[in-house]
Amino acid sequence: MAAAPEWRLDPLTGCRVLISPDRAERPRAIGPACPFCEGHESETPPEVLAYRSPGSSPNGPGWRVRVVPNRFAAVRLDAGEPAASATRAQTTPVADGPGSPGFGVAEVILECPQHETAFGKLSQSQATDVIQAWRDRLRLWRDDGRLAFAQVFKNEGPVAGASVEHCHSQLIGIPFVPPAVEDELRRIASGRCPYCDSNTRLSLTFVTESEYFLAMCPIAPRFPGETWVLPKEHAASFEMTPDEHLSDLVRILFDVLARMDRVFGQPDYNLIVRSAPFRHDGTWHWRIELLPRVTTTAGWEWGTGLLINTMFPEDAARLLRDAG
Amino acid sequence: MAAAPEWRLDPLTGCRVLISPDRAERPRAIGPACPFCEGHESETPPEVLAYRSPGSSPNGPGWRVRVVPNRFAAVRLDAGEPAASATRAQTTPVADGPGSPGFGVAEVILECPQHETAFGKLSQSQATDVIQAWRDRLRLWRDDGRLAFAQVFKNEGPVAGASVEHCHSQLIGIPFVPPAVEDELRRIASGRCPYCDSNTRLSLTFVTESEYFLAMCPIAPRFPGETWVLPKEHAASFEMTPDEHLSDLVRILFDVLARMDRVFGQPDYNLIVRSAPFRHDGTWHWRIELLPRVTTTAGWEWGTGLLINTMFPEDAARLLRDAG
Numbered sequence: 001m002a003a004a005p006e007w008r009l010d011p012l013t014g015c016r017v018l019i020s021p022d023r024a025e026r027p028r029a030i031g032p033a034c035p036f037c038e039g040h041e042s043e044t045p046p047e048v049l050a051y052r053s054p055g056s057s058p059n060g061p062g063w064r065v066r067v068v069p070n071r072f073a074a075v076r077l078d079a080g081e082p083a084a085s086a087t088r089a090q091t092t093p094v095a096d097g098p099g100s101p102g103f104g105v106a107e108v109i110l111e112c113p114q115h116e117t118a119f120g121k122l123s124q125s126q127a128t129d130v131i132q133a134w135r136d137r138l139r140l141w142r143d144d145g146r147l148a149f150a151q152v153f154k155n156e157g158p159v160a161g162a163s164v165e166h167c168h169s170q171l172i173g174i175p176f177v178p179p180a181v182e183d184e185l186r187r188i189a190s191g192r193c194p195y196c197d198s199n200t201r202l203s204l205t206f207v208t209e210s211e212y213f214l215a216m217c218p219i220a221p222r223f224p225g226e227t228w229v230l231p232k233e234h235a236a237s238f239e240m241t242p243d244e245h246l247s248d249l250v251r252i253l254f255d256v257l258a259r260m261d262r263v264f265g266q267p268d269y270n271l272i273v274r275s276a277p278f279r280h281d282g283t284w285h286w287r288i289e290l291l292p293r294v295t296t297t298a299g300w301e302w303g304t305g306l307l308i309n310t311m312f313p314e315d316a317a318r319l320l321r322d323a324g
Numbered sequence: 325m326a327a328a329p330e331w332r333l334d335p336l337t338g339c340r341v342l343i344s345p346d347r348a349e350r351p352r353a354i355g356p357a358c359p360f361c362e363g364h365e366s367e368t369p370p371e372v373l374a375y376r377s378p379g380s381s382p383n384g385p386g387w388r389v390r391v392v393p394n395r396f397a398a399v400r401l402d403a404g405e406p407a408a409s410a411t412r413a414q415t416t417p418v419a420d421g422p423g424s425p426g427f428g429v430a431e432v433i434l435e436c437p438q439h440e441t442a443f444g445k446l447s448q449s450q451a452t453d454v455i456q457a458w459r460d461r462l463r464l465w466r467d468d469g470r471l472a473f474a475q476v477f478k479n480e481g482p483v484a485g486a487s488v489e490h491c492h493s494q495l496i497g498i499p500f501v502p503p504a505v506e507d508e509l510r511r512i513a514s515g516r517c518p519y520c521d522s523n524t525r526l527s528l529t530f531v532t533e534s535e536y537f538l539a540m541c542p543i544a545p546r547f548p549g550e551t552w553v554l555p556k557e558h559a560a561s562f563e564m565t566p567d568e569h570l571s572d573l574v575r576i577l578f579d580v581l582a583r584m585d586r587v588f589g590q591p592d593y594n595l596i597v598r599s600a601p602f603r604h605d606g607t608w609h610w611r612i613e614l615l616p617r618v619t620t621t622a623g624w625e626w627g628t629g630l631l632i633n634t635m636f637p638e639d640a641a642r643l644l645r646d647a648g
Contacts, residue, residue, distance in 0.1 A: 003636070010544040012511050012518065013504075017544040017631045024548075024634035074624070074632050153623025161622025172624055180337075180629030187336050194336065220334040220341040222626070224348075272627035291626055298485025299477025300398070300496055302546070302615055303596035305504030307341045308398050310348035312327070 004079045005102025016179070018074055018102055026072035026163050036166035038113030044068040048107065049137065051129050065129040066110040067137060067171075074172060075104030077146075104174040105141060105150075109133050111167040119156060119167050119271070120257040127250040130169065134273060135246075137171050138239035142278040147173040149181065149277045152238075157268025159293045169271070177277045189282040196234050196285065204314040207259070207321055210252040212245045217313035217320070223295060224311035225264050227256050227320065229288045236284040238275035253288065259323040260292055263316075267292035328403045329426025340503070342398055342426055350396035350487055360490035362437030368392040372431065373461065375453050389453040390434040391461060391495075398496060399428030401470075428498040429465060429474075433457050435491040443480060443491055443595070444581040451574040454493065458597060459570075461495050462563035466602040471497040473505065473601045476562075481592025483617045493595070501601045513606040520558050520609065528638040531583070531645055534576040536569045541637035541644070547619055548635035549588050551580050551644065553612045560608040562599035577612065583647040584616050587640075591616035 005020040035043035041059045049067040056062025080101030111130045112122055134152045141150050150173035155161040200206060200216060207215040207227055215229045229252055270291040276284035301307055329344040359367035365383045373391040380386025404425030435454045436446055458476045465474050474497035479485040524530060524540060531539040531551055539553045553576055594615040600608035625631055
């Protein structure tokens, strides 16, 4: 095991980076020697959650969805106690000693026992299990009390950052709220929730809807075709989603992913569950962000922090509506 | 020509994106049909600057470095007058009409007449011409008065975002200062310049030095091996670099790039000239950032705004020092 992970904060640029040498060790698993397939349970750490057939044994075959600690974790529960300020600023922009410990939890959700590489090709019931596992792990870590925020996300395809092709998603929980999330909480705090506006369905960026959810392109999309799925009823926390909404959520996600495949030619993508911090006050409306990785960030973006996108959200929404 | 570029600002996430449909049209030029090679001058817009052999004609062969407007420009001088606030906030996170015009300038610096794809393989005098062209164009746009900030950058290799393989760099100028740059100006404003600390050479993240410059890994590197080159004497603006320092700057850049090639196996990279805004007050110390693109941003980074890097800057600096 490599050196323990640490946060480094550049006091001038404000850049906040988690340095995690363990991550460099992770394998690139493609094809038949897949550590995430049924029958290869011994190649991952012991499961912390599994939905299983009656009578099957933990860490053996017979599971539908399986959650395991990430063997190549970006953060660790044994990385040291979180400091009062978990991201202490270095005092100079030149290394003057260790940063803050990379305390937290990193889990992998193995989404299916068979070797499938596209989430959108899982069965409706398999995908519902996956989303339930996200919800249940988020609930558990919220109740645990040691973490302030957890991000559930999914990288599909190498361009989107996946190092293993077998369908999987990840949960990373940390003891502080990311500044970008804090900023959004602050901005949304004043006034009523803008995502609850009943006119969204009439807007130029509306894509589609299901019984409990709607899909729209955001006003400032980071990639062509970026689409958000939101609950129609105001809800701050994804992990409070009731059982009876889960399969409807799968339905609209599958619908949007199929439209993206048609419009953008099966792009690699990131899926991001943007839920409120565990202890939040103020307004929040959770969403799932789908980012087709059809363009690359380059010197302009890394230099200025500003993004360039080649497609207006109104145009992307029209293409996605028409691809239904 | 596609629709004019526009800035879109999400009032809740703070995400600021330049939507530029023209950029989608740009070709991916690889190999012999290269529009940037000598003899193909008619395939680019007419040059705005060229260093040429005596007697050669504009827009014909005989140049050493050639600067042309970007045919697939992210911003345009005819995109409309910059508003008082060039990035007016949309009032809701749902599209409610056009954003701010994408006013600005986008230029391409063709770095050599022969088909070379690696900046580090140019001759010392060719690269000195390139850096002089960056400086001279920045001076011109600063004196022009319509722009507040310009970014010179270089994407080498497809992973770093290059769509044409022939050695080239870019300049994009805009009528406002990017918030990330404003933030850094604010943070650095108080107190003396931290990059002028004479102990940098003794620090764990020092890499190498030349007569007028030094190279170090930043405290919070975004990628393994990220390295910055800074002038030893305090200077806010890259464009004020005197003639007699240019070839020394090439020397240390070539040195650092060769070390990166050895340590990281010829990675694609971004080069970013991080200079002060044109009209700045307060402290700034310019730098050139070199970002080896050996890892990919994924759902975690796009969701939280926090980065994960697999290598401590002290470790990267040691490897780069030893590779000298």
